Amino acid sequence: MPAPAESTLDRARGILDAMEGDVSLVSERIAGWWSNYLKYHRERYLDSLALVGPVSGRVLEVGSVPCHFTLLLKRLGYDVAGTDLAPERVSRFLERHDLRVDKVDIETERFPFEDGSFDTVLFFEVLEHLRINPLHTLRELVRVLKPGGRLILTTPNITPAQRVSFLLDRPYQGDLVEEFKKLETVGHMGHFRLYSPVDIRRLLGAVGLHLDSLGYRGEFVAPNWQSKLLLLLSPRKEIFRAYIVVRAHR
Numbered sequence: 692m693p694a695p696a697e698s699t700l701d702r703a704r705g706i707l708d709a710m711e712g713d714v715s716l717v718s719e720r721i722a723g724w725w726s727n728y729l730k731y732h733r734e735r736y737l738d739s740l741a742l743v744g745p746v747s748g749r750v751l752e753v754g755s756v757p758c759h760f761t762l763l764l765k766r767l768g769y770d771v772a773g774t775d776l777a778p779e780r781v782s783r784f785l786e787r788h789d790l791r792v793d794k795v796d797i798e799t800e801r802f803p804f805e806d807g808s809f810d811t812v813l814f815f816e817v818l819e820h821l822r823i824n825p826l827h828t829l830r831e832l833v834r835v836l837k838p839g840g841r842l843i844l845t846t847p848n849i850t851p852a853q854r855v856s857f858l859l860d861r862p863y864q865g866d867l868v869e870e871f872k873k874l875e876t877v878g879h880m881g882h883f884r885l886y887s888p889v890d891i892r893r894l895l896g897a898v899g900l901h902l903d904s905l906g907y908r909g910e911f912v913a914p915n916w917q918s919k920l921l922l923l924l925s926p927r928k929e930i931f932r933a934y935i936v937v938r939a940h941r
Contacts, residue, residue: 699767703740706766707733710759716783717757724877725757725781736760738908739815740767742843742936748810751835753828754817755792756781756879762788772809774802777878797831798823807837814844816934818891822883829898836941842900844937848907849885851931852918859917891937900939909933 710729717725736759743750746769755761755773758781764771765788773792778785785792793803798821812832821828832842849863856863870881886894888905895902907929913922922931 699740700737702767703737703763706763707736707759710762713784713787716781716787718780721757721780721877728757729759732759735909736763739813739845742845742908743769743811743813746811748837749808750811750813751804751809752813752815753797753832754815754820758784758790758792760813760815761790761792765790772804780878797821797828798825799827802831802835804835806834807840808835810837810840812836812840812842814842816845816847818844818846819882819885820880822880825894826897829894829900833898833900833941838941840941841903842895842937842939842941844891844939845908845934846891846937847882847885848909848912848930848933848935849887850912850918850933851921851925852912852914853885855915855917855921886935888935891935895937895939900941903938903940905935905937907932907934908936 707729711726714722714726739760743764748770750764750769750771752761752764752771752773754775756775756778758773761771761773773790774795774797775792776796778792778794795802812835814832818825836842853863864885865882870883873879873881891905892902909932911922911928911931912933913919913931922928925931
């Protein structure tokens with residue numbers, strides 16, 4: 692997928708810069724997280740524009756809060772709607788910018804859209820947070836996609852660095868206690884499980900999605916000498932990148 696045109700990137704950077712001033716519109720409970728997330732994920736948001744590319748038709752963003760990318764898409768001219776477990780956390784932000792983000796528990800509830808409502812569904816950095824039933828979620832994604840509509844999914848990659856940590860009996864998926872605490876501090880689960888490419892292919896096939904491509908993006912992850920050595924010697928350096936990118940269609 693080619694990078695967005697420079698003029699689009701310049702506009703996107705300006706939109707993200709201006710968004711920093713909106714932290715006062717966010718619930719005090721999550722304001723620090725919201726602001727830090729915007730700074731930390733700025734480059735990923737820009738990279739995600741390249742994944743989405745030019746789109747005609749309706750776009751659904753699943754798991755919208757903090758809604759940075761929702762607003763970015765809208766300001767760039769996309770017809771975008773969203774869903775979230777607790778959109779009330781950013782209700783004033785949504786009102787100020789006239790964003791539609793419906794409240795829905797994507798693991799247990801039916802999405803509030805008719806069958807075949809969307810041309811594109813974005814499922815960015817959500818799969819790893821699901822702790823009840825990702826199959827229900829994926830079936831709903833399929834239902835609301837038009838025939839031939841596309842799904843774009845990203846999720847953290849289990850890198851060789853993390854596999855080395857596992858072999859050395861060190862944490863490799865973060866602190867599970869801290870990830871559960873996010874249910875209380877920011878209102879949604881942190882990372883519950885990371886998925887391998889084999890896992891993802893199996894999940895998509897189980898709900899009738901047809902895989903178009905699976906690859907890797909983001910920075911290279913090699914924080915210790917063991918993983919740096921593996922990166923140096925590996926014939927497949929892309930598997931050290933931070934996240935997996937999947938494109939599929941109904």
